[in-house]
Amino acid sequence: MHDDHDFHDDHEHAAEAFDGPIPKNDFYYADNIELTTVGIDIGSSTSHLMFSKLHLQRLGQYLSSRYVVVERKVLHRSPILLTPYTPEYTINGEALQQFVAQAYREAGFTPDDIDTGAIILTGEAVKRHNARAIAHLFAGEAGKFVCASAGHNMEAVLAANGSGAVHLSRQGPSTVLNIDIGGGTTKFARVHDGHVLETAAMSVGGRLVATDEDDRIIRIEPAARTVADTLGIELRMGEVLSPAHREALAQRFADCMFEMTRPAPLSQLSRDLLVTPELSTRQPVDAVVFSGGVSEYVYQREMRNFGDLALPLAQSVRDRTAELPGPVQQPQEGIRATVMGASQFTVQVSGNTISISDESVLPIRNVPVLYPVLGENEEIDAVELRDAIQRAFRRFDMEEGEQEVALAIGWRGTPRYQLLRALAEGICMGLPKTIANGMNIIIVFTHDFGKLVGEIIRNDMGISNQVVSIDSIHLRELDFIDIGEMIYPAQAVPVVVKSLVFPEVHGPVAEVAAV
Numbered sequence: 001m002h003d004d005h006d007f008h009d010d011h012e013h014a015a016e017a018f019d020g021p022i023p024k025n026d027f028y029y030a031d032n033i034e035l036t037t038v039g040i041d042i043g044s045s046t047s048h049l050m051f052s053k054l055h056l057q058r059l060g061q062y063l064s065s066r067y068v069v070v071e072r073k074v075l076h077r078s079p080i081l082l083t084p085y086t087p088e089y090t091i092n093g094e095a096l097q098q099f100v101a102q103a104y105r106e107a108g109f110t111p112d113d114i115d116t117g118a119i120i121l122t123g124e125a126v127k128r129h130n131a132r133a134i135a136h137l138f139a140g141e142a143g144k145f146v147c148a149s150a151g152h153n154m155e156a157v158l159a160a161n162g163s164g165a166v167h168l169s170r171q172g173p174s175t176v177l178n179i180d181i182g183g184g185t186t187k188f189a190r191v192h193d194g195h196v197l198e199t200a201a202m203s204v205g206g207r208l209v210a211t212d213e214d215d216r217i218i219r220i221e222p223a224a225r226t227v228a229d230t231l232g233i234e235l236r237m238g239e240v241l242s243p244a245h246r247e248a249l250a251q252r253f254a255d256c257m258f259e260m261t262r263p264a265p266l267s268q269l270s271r272d273l274l275v276t277p278e279l280s281t282r283q284p285v286d287a288v289v290f291s292g293g294v295s296e297y298v299y300q301r302e303m304r305n306f307g308d309l310a311l312p313l314a315q316s317v318r319d320r321t322a323e324l325p326g327p328v329q330q331p332q333e334g335i336r337a338t339v340m341g342a343s344q345f346t347v348q349v350s351g352n353t354i355s356i357s358d359e360s361v362l363p364i365r366n367v368p369v370l371y372p373v374l375g376e377n378e379e380i381d382a383v384e385l386r387d388a389i390q391r392a393f394r395r396f397d398m399e400e401g402e403q404e405v406a407l408a409i410g411w412r413g414t415p416r417y418q419l420l421r422a423l424a425e426g427i428c429m430g431l432p433k434t435i436a437n438g439m440n441i442i443i444v445f446t447h448d449f450g451k452l453v454g455e456i457i458r459n460d461m462g463i464s465n466q467v468v469s470i471d472s473i474h475l476r477e478l479d480f481i482d483i484g485e486m487i488y489p490a491q492a493v494p495v496v497v498k499s500l501v502f503p504e505v506h507g508p509v510a511e512v513a514a515v
Contacts, residue, residue: 032057033490035115036075040100042083042121042134045183045207045293045308047096049078049103051114076107082306083183085219091134116484116494120155152201152276156180156187160196163291164332170194173286177261177325181294181313183207184221186257188279198280202260202273204253206294206310213307215240223273227252230269250312254320261288261325285326290317291333299330354493355454355469361440362485362493364404364468369444369479371408372430378413385426401433406442408475415452423449424456428463435465444481444495445471470495 033056040049055071081099084092104110121134156178160166165178169191180187186204190197203223210219220235228235231252233245256270263282271278296302297314305311321328356362372388374380389407393400407427413419431441441463443453454469468483473495475481484494 031490033487033492033494035494036109036113037116038109038114040119042091042096042119043182043184043293045083045205045310047081047083047099049076049100049107050074051076051107051109076103076109078103078106093134096134116482116496118496120158152185152187153199155185156189156199156201157196159187159291160189160191162333163289165189165191165289165291166194166196167332168287168289168329173326173329175285175326176287176289176329177285178289178291179257179261180292181205181257181290181298181317182292183308183310184223185275186260186292188260190279190281190285199276200260200274200279201276202256202270203275204257204273204313206297206313207306207308208253209235209241209246209249209309211241211307215242215307217241218307224249226272227256227269246309247312250309251316253309253313254316257317258320258323261323282325287329288324288326289329289331291331295331353448353452353471354450354491355452355458355467356486356493357454357458357467359486361466361468362483364440364442364483366480366482367404367406367442368398369406369408369475369481370398371410371475374409374411378419380411380413380419380422380426382422382426382429385423386429389427389430400431401437401439404434404439404442406444406475406481407431408444408446408473408479409449410446411449412447415449420449420452421456421460424453424461427453428457428461435463438465441465441467441469442483443467443469444473444475445469446474447471473497 033054035054035056037052037054038049039052041047051074053073053075055073057070078099081096084095086092159180160176160178163178163180165176169176170193174193176191178187178189178191180189182205184203184205184207185201187199187201189199203221203226205223207219208221208224208227209217212218216238217235217240218237220237225235227249228245231245231248233248235241252269256267256273259266259270260279261282266274266278290298294310294314294317297310298317303311370389370392372385372392374385374388390400392407393405398405407430409423409427411423427441427443428435434441441457443450445453448471450469450471454467457463457467457469470483470493473481475497479497482496484496486493
């Protein structure tokens with residue numbers, strides 16, 4: 001179950017709270033933050049960049065130190081590149097580097113101009129053997145806090161936000177099904193009243209088979225072979241894919257995709273194509289929104305043929321819209337929905353009630369998040385918190401003290417010294433090897449306790465380790481976060497939250513023609 005964090009709702013409230021232009025006087029930058037961001041989407045079929053300007057404002061009138069996004073402006077959209085692969089089942093890093101560098105030049109930016117952002121490797125791209133190396137390469141070169149994010153469920157959430165399905169579910173139709181059809185996978189997100197309730201994905205896409213200008217097959221993904229076998233079609237590299245076979249493959253993929261929108265049980269073929277658990281609820285919805293590369297054909301914004309299944313797959317969708325569980329609505333973004341969602345929704349900014357003992361430790365990148373489970377009581381027992389932290393390490397087979405982690409603390413009690421001291425003691429008791437090894441103590445609070453607890457650890461308890469204690473950030477266990485450099489005069493830090501999922505490739509892989 002994937003829910004849209006509470007911070008998404010702030011966009012709606014912020015629009016009401018901060019309506020109208022805000023003068024940039026001497027006090028402006030104490031409560032307002034402007035960030036230049038970049039989103040880089042490396043997908044199964046296409047890759048592209050989007051540069052944006054984010055305006056965040058502190059919720060001062062609600063007596064909060066938290067910042068929320070009140071305006072986002074797209075500065076530049078790069079051209080769309082067919083994601084380059086090599087026959088060795090790897091992403092062509094050199095070609096991608098050149099493309100990204102050219103996009104920066106066309107946008108008029110250098111990496112030093114970028115404050116934050118995200119790289120998203122999605123669909124089949126994330127399964128390439130060098131996907132992790134590619135992500136790290138761009139994370140270091142594309143801008144200060146650009147990081148890697150991937151995973152089918154996370155992509156479904158990002159696409160639903162970027163397509164406008166989440167916004168649409170707040171405005172009128174309360175339940176929206178977002179269907180993101182990419183080159184290698186189709187992601188489903190069920191959205192209700194501004195929240196992504198559930199996601200799923202299956203190997204249905206427009207580029208699972210690709211041909212050259214002579215219609216000779218140059219790429220075959222395993223899912224294409226699975227579907228071809230059910231049709232009695234033999235796919236061979238270098239041989240011509242007939243129009244009839246292309247149409248039959250597209251129709252069968254569309255059959256499986258439509259099954260995911262119906263209440264009836266899935267066929268065996270559809271179950272074979274699942275890459276996540278299926279949707280647990282397939283009830284009627286108020287509207288359906290399509291996003292992803294194939295959606296450009298569904299909405300007839302693109303009609304060029306790139307030698308794949310995108311055109312016939314989209315035509316099958318258009319011919320069968322009456323079978324969908326709700327009427328089709330226009331998206332805000334189609335092929336760029338994922339990168340739009342990443343640009344807008346992976347960035348949070350801490351409150352200004354934070355404690356950072358030495359700013360030179362920033363930025364901090366790719367820190368795993370552990371969430372010690374606490375009871376609902378306001379009272380804090382240091383020993384119980386210690387045990388909860390140790391259980392969190394065991395849940396993920398991690399050894400405390402071997403690497404830095406961020407402890408996410410959702411406690412919402414009264415900020416009395418006795419309780420805050422117990423919090424600080426429990427945290428230190430749960431991190432004995434971290435402290436002994438001189439590593440940073442990183443704590444992320446949902447509520448405004450960052451400064452108080454951080455100063456108790458350093459000043460009252462005499463812990464000499466560097467402490468990064470921030471607040472007003474919403475995390476889930478085993479998210480990964482980047483914490484950027486301090487923003488002045490706001491005295492807050494940008495935090496990029498992402499899910500780093502780089503699965504090892506097992507079993508059959510795609511066949512790609514030599515070039």
